[in-house]
Amino acid sequence: xAQANSGDTVRINYTGKLTxxxxxxxxxxxxxxxxVIGGNTIIPTLEAACVGMTIGDKATVxxxxxxxxxxxxxxxxxxxERAMIPDEVDLTIGAQLQATAPDxxxxxxxxxxxEGDQVTLDGNHPLAGQDLSFDIELVEIVSAAx
Numbered sequence: 001x002a003q004a005n006s007g008d009t010v011r012i013n014y015t016g017k018l019t020x021x022x023x024x025x026x027x028x029x030x031x032x033x034x035x036v037i038g039g040n041t042i043i044p045t046l047e048a049a050c051v052g053m054t055i056g057d058k059a060t061v062x063x064x065x066x067x068x069x070x071x072x073x074x075x076x077x078x079x080x081e082r083a084m085i086p087d088e089v090d091l092t093i094g095a096q097l098q099a100t101a102p103d104x105x106x107x108x109x110x111x112x113x114x115e116g117d118q119v120t121l122d123g124n125h126p127l128a129g130q131d132l133s134f135d136i137e138l139v140e141i142v143s144a145a146x
Contacts, residue, residue: 003053004037006051008145009036010142011142012027012032012139013139014046014135015135016132037050043068044067045067049134055138055141060135061133064131065128065129065130068127068130069127069130070129071128072128076122077120077121077122077123079113080118081119085119091114095110097109109122110124
């Protein structure tokens with residue numbers, strides 16, 4: 001049976017969990033996740049774990065925070081005046097909004113706190129600082145590398 005190799009396009013079913021077992025994402029009820037092994041479109045440790053797998057193989061892949069979404073960066077949290085945010089923006093704790101950095105890059109910010117006329121925004125990925133675990137199953141090798 002064919003094994004998945006770097007450069008192959010594959011599809012996997014997955015369940016992502018925090019170290020306490022909390023599920024943060026899953027392909028259950030959706031199409032399997034499709035990606036090119038080595039294409040750097042998903043967490044590299046997860047891509048590498050697929051190398052050598054055959055269809056139907058299952059694995060659990062542990063990914064440290066540094067190899068996932070990085071450490072939590074305190075300097076990515078800032079407090080701004082409410083007046084700096086358009087009135088129509090939902091300021092519910094946990095809501096996300098997009099902003100444009102001076103260099104033109106799009107930033108996703110999470111509302112962390114609202115106190116009076118001050119809004120605290122967190123630019124960290126929601127999973128920053130978290131070690132992750134993925135249960136994966138290779139369901140298809142869509143196309144082999146060239």
